[in-house]
Amino acid sequence: MGKQGSPRSARPILQNTNSLFRTKDYHIRSSSDSLGASTDPSIGRRILGGDNYWNSKVVLLHGLKDNSGKFTPCKGVYVGKKHTWFGRNVKPIAFILVLMASLFLLDSLMVSIFGSINLQGSSPTIPSDAHEDDNVVSIHEERPTVQMYGRLLKLASMVLAEKEFKQDSLNFWNEPYHQASKWKPCADKKYRTTPGKPDKSNGYIMVSANGGLNQQRVAICNAVAVASLLNATLVLPKFLYSNVWKDPSQFGDIYQEDYFMRILKDDIDIVKELPPHLKPLDIEAMGTLITDADIVKEAKPDDYITSVLPLLLQNRVVHFLGFGNRLGFDPLPPHLQRLRCKCNFHALKFVLKIQKVGSLLIKRIKKYYAAPRQLDKQLLGDFAPGISPKQHNIASGPSRYLALHLRFEEDMVAYSLCDFGGGDYEKKELEAYRDVHFPLLIERLKNSKPVSPVELRKLGRCPLTPEEAALVLAALGFKPETFIYLAGSHIYGGSSRMQPFTSLYPNLVTKETLLTSSELAPFKNFSSQLAALDFIACATSDVFAMTDSGSQLSSLVSGFRTYYGDGHAPTLRPNKKRLAAILSENRTIGWNTFEDRVRKMIEEGQRVQLRGSGRSIYRQPRCPECMCRS
Numbered sequence: 001m002g003k004q005g006s007p008r009s010a011r012p013i014l015q016n017t018n019s020l021f022r023t024k025d026y027h028i029r030s031s032s033d034s035l036g037a038s039t040d041p042s043i044g045r046r047i048l049g050g051d052n053y054w055n056s057k058v059v060l061l062h063g064l065k066d067n068s069g070k071f072t073p074c075k076g077v078y079v080g081k082k083h084t085w086f087g088r089n090v091k092p093i094a095f096i097l098v099l100m101a102s103l104f105l106l107d108s109l110m111v112s113i114f115g116s117i118n119l120q121g122s123s124p125t126i127p128s129d130a131h132e133d134d135n136v137v138s139i140h141e142e143r144p145t146v147q148m149y150g151r152l153l154k155l156a157s158m159v160l161a162e163k164e165f166k167q168d169s170l171n172f173w174n175e176p177y178h179q180a181s182k183w184k185p186c187a188d189k190k191y192r193t194t195p196g197k198p199d200k201s202n203g204y205i206m207v208s209a210n211g212g213l214n215q216q217r218v219a220i221c222n223a224v225a226v227a228s229l230l231n232a233t234l235v236l237p238k239f240l241y242s243n244v245w246k247d248p249s250q251f252g253d254i255y256q257e258d259y260f261m262r263i264l265k266d267d268i269d270i271v272k273e274l275p276p277h278l279k280p281l282d283i284e285a286m287g288t289l290i291t292d293a294d295i296v297k298e299a300k301p302d303d304y305i306t307s308v309l310p311l312l313l314q315n316r317v318v319h320f321l322g323f324g325n326r327l328g329f330d331p332l333p334p335h336l337q338r339l340r341c342k343c344n345f346h347a348l349k350f351v352l353k354i355q356k357v358g359s360l361l362i363k364r365i366k367k368y369y370a371a372p373r374q375l376d377k378q379l380l381g382d383f384a385p386g387i388s389p390k391q392h393n394i395a396s397g398p399s400r401y402l403a404l405h406l407r408f409e410e411d412m413v414a415y416s417l418c419d420f421g422g423g424d425y426e427k428k429e430l431e432a433y434r435d436v437h438f439p440l441l442i443e444r445l446k447n448s449k450p451v452s453p454v455e456l457r458k459l460g461r462c463p464l465t466p467e468e469a470a471l472v473l474a475a476l477g478f479k480p481e482t483f484i485y486l487a488g489s490h491i492y493g494g495s496s497r498m499q500p501f502t503s504l505y506p507n508l509v510t511k512e513t514l515l516t517s518s519e520l521a522p523f524k525n526f527s528s529q530l531a532a533l534d535f536i537a538c539a540t541s542d543v544f545a546m547t548d549s550g551s552q553l554s555s556l557v558s559g560f561r562t563y564y565g566d567g568h569a570p571t572l573r574p575n576k577k578r579l580a581a582i583l584s585e586n587r588t589i590g591w592n593t594f595e596d597r598v599r600k601m602i603e604e605g606q607r608v609q610l611r612g613s614g615r616s617i618y619r620q621p622r623c624p625e626c627m628c629r630s
Helices: 050-057 074-088 090-115 150-163 178-182 213-229 257-263 301-307 309-315 334-347 352-365 374-383 390-396 410-416 423-437 439-446 453-458 466-475 495-504 517-523 527-539 552-564 576-583 591-605
Strands: 183-185 204-209 233-235 289-291 317-322 402-405 484-487 543-546 627-629
Touching: 150 466, 150 495, 150 591, 178 183, 183 552, 204 213, 213 233, 213 301, 213 334, 213 527, 213 552, 257 334, 301 309, 309 317, 334 552, 352 374, 352 517, 352 527, 374 527, 374 552, 402 527, 402 552, 410 423, 423 439, 453 576, 466 495, 466 543, 466 576, 466 591, 484 527, 517 527, 527 552, 543 552, 576 591
Parallel strands: 204 233, 204 317, 289 317, 402 484, 402 543
Antiparallel strands: 183 627
16 A cells, blocks of 8 residues: 555556455354254354363263153252252353353444445445435445356457457557648637627626536536627636535636636636625526526527526626526537637636646556647646656556546436346346436336337447446457556446456556545545546546547547647547447357457547537537637
C-alpha cells in the first residue's frame, strides 16, 4: 500500500471485492459423529477438553442392566460417585456454562454486525430519497461469475495469447482517416459578421442547473447562447443540489470563474450576482420563475423570443430552474452555435485543484510523454505533463493507455428492461429497483405494449456488459497487457460481472486505485469534482472507448477529442444494434469472422463526417460554426 500520500504506480483492480466477510456455518453434531466426544447438542459446539475430563471420571460399565431392564445394585454406587463429583466441580461447570453462553451471544452479535454491511458492487443502492434513520440494507451473497458468451471468451483468450508478441496489421491506437487532421479549432475566432454585445441589456438571466457535471456543463453553454439571443446579462449559473448526486459544489468549485467571464466578455455581459436592487424581488411571485415544464425540450429561438423575452422586459429578471436540454441545436443562427462552442471548448476551464490532481492521475498511468498536445493544455493548463526521456518509458511502464466509459451502473441496467443472464435473482432485484426509483416508467409500462428483452437487445437498447466490451476490445486487437482506465460509477454486479473482462485485460485501473486516500480526500462527497477527474483521464487518453453513445460524459469527451485531437485522438463507438446481431451468433461464429465484423463496425463509426442537422454540437463539433477545415 505504501505510506499515505506517497505516489502509487498503476495497479490492477482487485478482482474479488465481494468476499470480505464470510460467516461460519456451525453444524450440530449427533452423538454418533465421534465416539467418546462430548458435545452440547443445544448449540452444536464441542465442550473444550470434554473428552479427557469426562473419561477420567466416568467409566461406562457394560451389563449394568439386567434382562428386566432394571439397574443392578451397581447403580447406587455409580450415582453416588456422580453426585459426589458434581458437588466438587460445580464452580468449573458453572464457569463453562457462562463461557458458552457468552460465546453464543458474541457469535450472534458478530453475525448481526456483518449482516448490516453493504458490500460494494453486490447490493442495490439505497434509494436516494431514503431517510437518514432508514438503516435497513440488504446484503447479497457473493454471486457466481456471469458469462453470456463463454465460447467467445475462450476463443478470445486463446487468440490474444497467440498474438501477444505479434505485430497486428490493424492499429486502433491511431485515427484511421487522415481527413480528421484537417479540421482545426476556431470557435474563438472573431468574425466581422458576428454581432457584438448590445449597448443596453434587456435584463438579467439566472440559471439553476440540475443533473451532474456533464448535464450542468451543457446547461451553462445553452444559457450563454440564450443570454446572447435575448440581449441579456447572465448571472453566473448556480447548480441545484440533487438527492441523486448529493454534491453541494457550485460553479467556482469546478470551473475558473474569472477566466470564464474574461473569455466571453466580448460576447455577453456576465456578473457573479444580481445587483442589490433586484435581490429582494420575489421572482416566483412575479411569474418569472421558468421551470422545465414551461419550456419544451430542444426549444427553438422563437420559443424564447415569444414566451421569455416579454417577461424579461417587464420584470428585468428571469430565473430558469433546471434548464435541462432546453435549447435545440437546429435551427439556430451561426453566431449562437459558435458561441456555444466557444463556451464549451474554450471558456470552461477546471479549477487548479482539479487540474493538478488530474495531471497526477495521468502521470500514474502513463510514464512517457511527448510534447503536450492542445488537448492536454486545455484540460490541464500549466499542469500538463512535460516531455520525458524515452528511455524512462522502458524502465517505468506504459507510454499509452485506453480509457473506457462502461455504462453498466444499476440505474442504467434497471431502466433498460433488458436481460443480462443473471437469472431470477437478477430479474427480481432489478424489478425491485425500478419500483423504488422509476415509478413513472412502471406506470408507462402498464399502459403500453410490452417489448421482450430479446427484442430490446436486437434493437440495440441494452447497455453493453463488461463481457461484451472485453470481446470488442479483443476483436480490435488490443493486447492483454493494455492499460485500461475505467471511468464511471460502480459496476452493477461487482466482481461477478467484471471477471470476464479482467480475465482478458487484467491491467484495469481507476482513480481510486491510482490516487492515495489523502490525494482523493479533497474530493470526497463531491461527485461532480470526481467526475471531472474521469473527464480529464478519458479526454486525454490515447484511445477512448465508449459503450453508450447517448451518455453525456461519452458525448462531451468524444467532442473534446474531435475538437482538440488534431486527428490523433481516436474514439471507439460500438453500434449496439449491429453488435447485438453479431453476438447473437456466438454459438457458431468463428473468431476470424467475429473480428472482421466488429472491426468494420468500429471503422464505420470513425469516419470523418460533418455534424448532421439536429445533432449535438458538443459531441460533433466538426462544422463551420465550430471548426475550420484547412
